Amino acid sequence: MSRKRPIASAKRTRTARTFDEVPKKSKVVLLSCGSFNPVTNMHLRMFELARDHLEDTGRYEVVKGILSPVGDGYKKIGLIEASHRVEMAKLAVESSSWIEVDSWESRQADWQETVKVLRHQQQELLSQEPDTDVVGTAKPGRKRKRMDASSATKRRKLEEPDIAPKKTGNNWSFPLHSPFAFLLHYAAPLDGVEIIGISAASSGEPRVMLLCGADVLESFGVPGLWKPQHIEEIASTFGLVCITRGGSDAEAFIQGSDLLLPHRSNIHVVQEWVANDVSATRIRHGLRCGHSVRYLLPDPVLGYIQERQLYNAESEQRNEGVVLAPLQKCARTQE
Amino acid sequence: MSRKRPIASAKRTRTARTFDEVPKKSKVVLLSCGSFNPVTNMHLRMFELARDHLEDTGRYEVVKGILSPVGDGYKKIGLIEASHRVEMAKLAVESSSWIEVDSWESRQADWQETVKVLRHQQQELLSQEPDTDVVGTAKPGRKRKRMDASSATKRRKLEEPDIAPKKTGNNWSFPLHSPFAFLLHYAAPLDVSAASSGEPRVMLLCGADVLESFGVPGLWKPQHIEEIASTFGLVCITRGGSDAEAFIQGSDLLLPHRSNIHVVQEWVANDVSATRIRHGLRCGHSVRYLLPDPVLGYIQERQLYNAESEQRNEGVVLAPLQKCARTQE
Numbered sequence: 100m101s102r103k104r105p106i107a108s109a110k111r112t113r114t115a116r117t118f119d120e121v122p123k124k125s126k127v128v129l130l131s132c133g134s135f136n137p138v139t140n141m142h143l144r145m146f147e148l149a150r151d152h153l154e155d156t157g158r159y160e161v162v163k164g165i166l167s168p169v170g171d172g173y174k175k176i177g178l179i180e181a182s183h184r185v186e187m188a189k190l191a192v193e194s195s196s197w198i199e200v201d202s203w204e205s206r207q208a209d210w211q212e213t214v215k216v217l218r219h220q221q222q223e224l225l226s227q228e229p230d231t232d233v234v235g236t237a238k239p240g241r242k243r244k245r246m247d248a249s250s251a252t253k254r255r256k257l258e259e260p261d262i263a264p265k266k267t268g269n270n271w272s273f274p275l276h277s278p279f280a281f282l283l284h285y286a287a288p289l290d291g292v293e294i295i296g297i298s299a300a301s302s303g304e305p306r307v308m309l310l311c312g313a314d315v316l317e318s319f320g321v322p323g324l325w326k327p328q329h330i331e332e333i334a335s336t337f338g339l340v341c342i343t344r345g346g347s348d349a350e351a352f353i354q355g356s357d358l359l360l361p362h363r364s365n366i367h368v369v370q371e372w373v374a375n376d377v378s379a380t381r382i383r384h385g386l387r388c389g390h391s392v393r394y395l396l397p398d399p400v401l402g403y404i405q406e407r408q409l410y411n412a413e414s415e416q417r418n419e420g421v422v423l424a425p426l427q428k429c430a431r432t433q434e
Numbered sequence: 435m436s437r438k439r440p441i442a443s444a445k446r447t448r449t450a451r452t453f454d455e456v457p458k459k460s461k462v463v464l465l466s467c468g469s470f471n472p473v474t475n476m477h478l479r480m481f482e483l484a485r486d487h488l489e490d491t492g493r494y495e496v497v498k499g500i501l502s503p504v505g506d507g508y509k510k511i512g513l514i515e516a517s518h519r520v521e522m523a524k525l526a527v528e529s530s531s532w533i534e535v536d537s538w539e540s541r542q543a544d545w546q547e548t549v550k551v552l553r554h555q556q557q558e559l560l561s562q563e564p565d566t567d568v569v570g571t572a573k574p575g576r577k578r579k580r581m582d583a584s585s586a587t588k589r590r591k592l593e594e595p596d597i598a599p600k601k602t603g604n605n606w607s608f609p610l611h612s613p614f615a616f617l618l619h620y621a622a623p624l625d626v627s628a629a630s631s632g633e634p635r636v637m638l639l640c641g642a643d644v645l646e647s648f649g650v651p652g653l654w655k656p657q658h659i660e661e662i663a664s665t666f667g668l669v670c671i672t673r674g675g676s677d678a679e680a681f682i683q684g685s686d687l688l689l690p691h692r693s694n695i696h697v698v699q700e701w702v703a704n705d706v707s708a709t710r711i712r713h714g715l716r717c718g719h720s721v722r723y724l725l726p727d728p729v730l731g732y733i734q735e736r737q738l739y740n741a742e743s744e745q746r747n748e749g750v751v752l753a754p755l756q757k758c759a760r761t762q763e
Contacts, residue, residue: 140475140723140724143722143723144722144723144724147720147722147723148720150720151718151719151720194727246722246727246730246731246734247720247722372710372713372714372719373705373706373707373710373711373714373724374703374704374705375703375704375705375706375724376702376703376704377702377704378702381701381702382702384701385701385702389486390486390701391482391483391485391486391582393478393479393482393581393582394475394478394479394482394726395475395479395702395704397723398529398581401581402581405581
């Protein structure tokens with residue numbers, strides 16, 4: 100299969116050809132929230148699998164992937180400082196042309212519920228100029244990094260083939276002249292408010308979808324961990340791409356969930372076709388034991404860890420005895 | 435755990451301290467034979483796991499790892515040219531301070547039985563100067579690449595900490611003045627105990643599937659299995675552990691050499707097979723992060739794997755089975 104891309108013609112002409120020749124696809128931004136303590140090859144694989152899966156349907160175009168490391172306020176045991184986790188995540192994706200890191204969540208003093216991170220990202224996208232065809236990283240005149248070629252090659256022939264290196268800043272710097280800009284700080288609780296009743300697909304803007312593992316999906320069933328209205332909003336407004344080994348457990352869980360089942364078409368269950376059980380927990384364990392973790396995570400990340408001796412018995416005891424933030428929040432709500 | 439190494443003192447002094455302070459360890463070179471079609475992160479992980487395992491016993495010092503891609507004469511279906519497979523393997527290990535590629539096997543016109551590759555590597559080691567303390571890659575004055583630090587850090591404090599970048603050539607270039615030089619072409623089976631001469635011993639690094647393939651009729655000669663297990667030894671990486679153990683227990687050839695077979699548990703499941711990677715490439719699916727980026731770049735630049743390449747050697751009998759059939763004629 101040829102990986103060479105056709106030379107780009109003028110963007111607007113190509114867009115017109117796109118409308119005439121192929122059905123309009125929904126643009127998607129994949130958002131992965133997690134500890135990334137540290138980021139591993141498995142986290143990166145999830146993006147690749149998700150993109151291939153969505154694009155294979157012919158209905159989506161994945162324009163960006165975002166890693167959003169959780170803030171220190173999450174209080175998970177063994178969670179090291181967000182600044183390190185963000186830096187390692189950036190090292191992990193520096194050679195990717197479409198995946199980047201957003202540190203907004205990590206910089207918040209309090210832990211942010213996942214739905215708020217999704218809303219934040221969606222707002223960022225909506226606040227861009229309405230006639231921008233491609234989000235963020237695409238600029239004409241630069242070669243798309245070959246390694247990111249995927250199954251959608253044929254479908255992508257009409258796509259913008261020249262993608263610039265990613266911006267190095269953490270924050271989006273688009274002009275805030277969009278009518279939705281005022282919502283950027285969503286100071287007011289948005290529970291029950293359909294602020295993203297604007298359909299991203301109908302406005303042509305990319306929609307943010309939550310990328311996660313089957314374990315996260317199944318955690319929806321853990322009492323006190325998620326608010327039901329948030330699960331509803333995630334499944335209906337945003338959508339999920341769920342990477343799984345077996346597939347059947349995730350499917351069964353969805354079928355058995357009153358909240359999720361109505362939005363079944365918005366939940367994409369993706370089978371890992373190569374078993375890759377590289378968990379950050381096991382990597383930290385290996386580091387503590389002095390065992391090699393090479394080739395389980397990107398070399399630059401491993402180098403960063405070794406230079407600073409980031410993980411040890413002491414770091415693994417951080418937050419010991421502290422209640423995980425989502426469970427604290429739930430308890431307070433019930434008071 | 436600190437990864438910094440103490441500044442090296444003069445080599446001979448340190449060696450004397452080594453003898454006084456810690457039991458002498460057997461030096462080991464890990465040899466991995468395979469198609470490497472293409473090399474993957476799993477292949478590289480096997481080296482790391484094996485080294486950690488052996489050094490954790492306190493009885494071994496792993497001084498080198500060697501990837502030996504099989505020659506085209508192997509006739510495996512889907513096997514692309516050896517030149518590409520060697521080049522990809524080199525790209526995969528160029529940033530490793532202790533793993534390298536030997537293309538000798540790949541350059542032979544006929545397929546080479548594994549035991550011959552082991553003998554070849556062992557001869558290469560024996561043909562070095564007898565008083566060389568460290569094999570091949572170690573030279574004072576250069577920093578050991580930090581990423582290769584492993585569980586043996588504490589035990590390695592007295593080791594030569596400064597390791598040079600690997601040589602770029604494929605072949606060993608040591609003077610052939612050793613009395614064993616005549617054995618270099620291993621016309622006769624090897625009978626020298628490497629451990630007693632202080633030279634590194636070569637051990638076969640493989641997956642549990644290779645170990646269990648010893649039971650496939652016609653694939654291995656019994657005398658070769660015997661020689662591999664007794665003279666060289668195996669390090670066998672496995673997911674479950676129990677199948678490999680059961681196989682050894684049930685094998686008349688292997689059981690007497692149980693202590694020479696090291697079964698290593700993968701503590702992170704990593705099922706990255708080259709077959710699935712080739713399949714992914716054919717389907718246009720991303721294989722990124724399953725193999726080193728430089729290898730992936732090489733594959734994409736040349737469009738190495740496709741439906742056509744996967745059909746190579748279709749209908750041809752695998753070389754070991756051909757060999758066995760001829761022997762029986």
